[in-house]
Amino acid sequence: DAGVIxxxxxxxxxxxxxxxxxxxxxxxHDYLFWYRQTMMRGLELLIYFNNNVPIDDSxxxxxxxxxxxxxxxxxxxxxxxxxPRDSAVYFCAxxxxxxxxxxFGNGTRLTVT
Amino acid sequence: xxxxTQMEGxxxxxxxxxLTINCTYTATGYPSLFWYVQYPGEGLQLLLxxxxxxxxxxxxxxxxxxxxxxxSFHLEKxxxxVSDSAVYFCAxxxxxxxxxxxxxxxxxxxxx
Numbered sequence: 001d002a003g004v005i006x007x008x009x010x011x012x013x014x015x016x017x018x019x020x021x022x023x024x025x026x027x028x029h030d031y032l033f034w035y036r037q038t039m040m041r042g043l044e045l046l047i048y049f050n051n052n053v054p055i056d057d058s059x060x061x062x063x064x065x066x067x068x069x070x071x072x073x074x075x076x077x078x079x080x081x082x083x084p085r086d087s088a089v090y091f092c093a094x095x096x097x098x099x100x101x102x103x104f105g106n107g108t109r110l111t112v113t
Numbered sequence: 114x115x116x117x118t119q120m121e122g123x124x125x126x127x128x129x130x131x132l133t134i135n136c137t138y139t140a141t142g143y144p145s146l147f148w149y150v151q152y153p154g155e156g157l158q159l160l161l162x163x164x165x166x167x168x169x170x171x172x173x174x175x176x177x178x179x180x181x182x183x184x185s186f187h188l189e190k191x192x193x194x195v196s197d198s199a200v201y202f203c204a205x206x207x208x209x210x211x212x213x214x215x216x217x218x219x220x221x222x223x224x225x
Contacts, residue, residue: 033212042215042217043202043218045213048212091157098208099145104158106155
């Protein structure tokens with residue numbers, strides 16, 4: 001099993017640009033989570049899906065953030081327009097049910113200048 | 114609401130020292146409790162878990178016991194190694210269909 005795959009690994013962009021982060025969960029997992037990690041705020045849950053349906057997006061900071069899961073093997077997190085305060089490491093994770101361990105990807109380090 | 118509180122770091126230890134990282138939780142029921150570890154440049158990975166009171170989770174020399182009376186799940190290791198240097202997260206899962214609640218993480222740095 002390849003684990004949760006995120007791309008790109010690093011993204012550097014200028015303020016105002018659109019950014020799209022991608023995630024491929026582990027096959028068969030029915031939950032997918034997007035987290036953001038910063039030194040100041042720690043690990044924050046942004047949104048999670050069950051069977052491709054968004055369940056809770058209350059952690060999405062602003063309307064500039066959107067997430068989709070068009071099928072069981074792919075999800076995107078989009079920021080448009082990006083701002084310097086969006087700089088962080090964004091993690092995708094998947095699990096089989098919510099009481100089983102989360103499997104994290106290696107994250108996307110986003111830098112907005 | 115449900116929450117997890119961890120001791121603030123960083124924790125700096127010499128190799129072979131004893132480690133304790135405190136974790137307490139607030140929950141309206143009886144959650145499952147987890148410790149996750151994040152090595153530099155990687156995502157989090159499950160270290161150990163406990164699903165009911167008095168359960169002890171253990172892995173790689175680390176242990177934590179689910180204490181309902183003190184609402185705690187402290188992480189311990191008898192002799193740390195340099196390779197244990199990482200960020201450790203305590204987390205709880207309260208009910209099916211809801212996301213894990215993580216603590217803020219505690220950075221451990223072990224020197225030889």
